[in-house]
Amino acid sequence: MGHARLETVSESRAAMNRFLLIRFLAALVCFAVTASGRAEAARLDFLEINGRLHVDLLAWGQKQGFRSRWNPRTGELLLTNRWARLEFKADTARMELDGVVVWLEWPVLKDRDRPCLSARDLESVVYPLLKPSKLPPNRRIRRIALSAGHGGKDPGNMEGARQEKVFTLKLAQEVERRLRAAGFEVVQVRERDEFVPLEERPSRANRRKADLYLALHFNGAPSGSGSAQGAETYALTLNNGHSTNGGRSSGPQRGNRQDRENLLLAYHIHRMILNSVGLADRGVKHANFVELRDTEMPAALIEGGFMDNREDALKIFSDQERGQLAEAIVDGIQAYRRLVERGAGE
Ligand SMILES: [Zn+2]
Structure with missing residues (x-):
C-alpha cells in the first residue's frame, strides 16, 4: 500500500505535491471564505497515501458542520447536516449523496483508523454536487x-x-x-x-x-x-x-x-x-x-x-x-x- 506522510516522499514529488496542495488550499480558502465568511474555517490537513493527497473525512466533516457517525470496524461513515446526507465506505469508490449513488474516482481509504478521501474527489466530485451555488451564475438554459x-x-x-x-x-x-x-x-x-x-x-x-x-x-x-x-x-x-x-x-x-x-x-x-x-x-x-x-x-x-x-x-x-x-x-x-x-x- 505504501502509506507515507508528506515529509517522507522524494524531493521532486514533494515539490509537486506542495504545488498541488497550495493550489488546492487556495481553492478551498476561496470556497470557505465565500461560504461562511470566515477564513479560519479553511485550514485542512492533507496526507499522502499511495502517492495521492487525501483529506481526513472526519476532520473535513467537522469543519463543514456535519455530524458524523464513523464505524472503523465496518468502514462506514455517515455525515449529515440540515441540507445533506453523505455516506462513504472504506475501500470502495461508491458514495451516496442524499440516497443517490455517485462513483468517486478513487476508493475511500482507511489511514490509522480514519476515513480518507482523495483531495481530487473532494474538489471535483463532492464539492460541485454539494455546493452548486459556487458554479458561475447566469447560465441560461433554454x-x-x-x-x-x-x-x-x-x-x-x-x-x-x-x-x-x-x-x-x-x-x-x-x-x-x-x-x-x-x-x-x-x-x-x-x-x-x-x-x-x-x-x-x-x-x-x-x-x-x-x-x-x-x-x-x-x-x-x-x-x-x-x-x-x-x-x-x-x-x-x-x-x-x-x-x-x-x-x-x-x-x-x-x-x-x-x-x-x-x-x-x-x-x-x-x-x-x-x-x-x-x-x-x-x-x-x-x-x-x-x-x-x-x-x-x-x-x-x-x-x-x-x-x-x-x-x-x-x-x-x-x-x-x-x-x-x-x-x-x-x-x-x-x-x-x-x-x-x-x-x-x-
Ligand atoms: Zn445504446
Missing part, C-alpha cells in the same frame, strides 16, 4: 439537444425483435413533447430511423448552440443473463481522471470545460429517475464516451434500464412507464436549471 441512441444500420441492443434504436427515439420524442410544453426549445440530433455517426452527434448540438445535451440509451448485459438491472447516468470522465468502468481520460477534451456542470446535470437527472421511475440505482458514473467528449455544453448520457432484465423491460417497452421516465428527465433538467440560473435574466 435549448435542449436530445440524442436518441443508435439508428439506421445500428440497432443498438437487441432483445428478441426489439431494437434499442426504436425505443430511444420514442423516448426522445416523449421528452421533447414535455420540454416544449414547459417552454424549452428542442434540438433532436436524429428525428427518424437514420444512422448518425457518434462524432457527428455533438457537432449537431454545437452548431445549434444548445444549452444542454442529453444522450438517451437503454442497456443490455454483455452476457445477456438478464441479472443486471437499473439506471445509470454518465458524465464525461474528469480531466485526466479515471472512468468508472476502467480506462482513463485521454487528456483534456472539449467537454472537460464543463466538468462540474456535467456532474451536476447527471446527478439531478439520475436522482429524478430513481425517485419517480423506480429503477435500481447503479449510480452516477464517469465515462469517456465520444458523445460526451466533444460537446460544448453540459452533457449527460442516460442508460434507462436493461432491456434483457424482466423488471426493467416492463418499464422500457410500456408507453406509459416510458412516459414517466421522460417526465423524470424533464424534472431533472428543471432541477439543474433552478440551480444554475440563479439571477439569470431572460
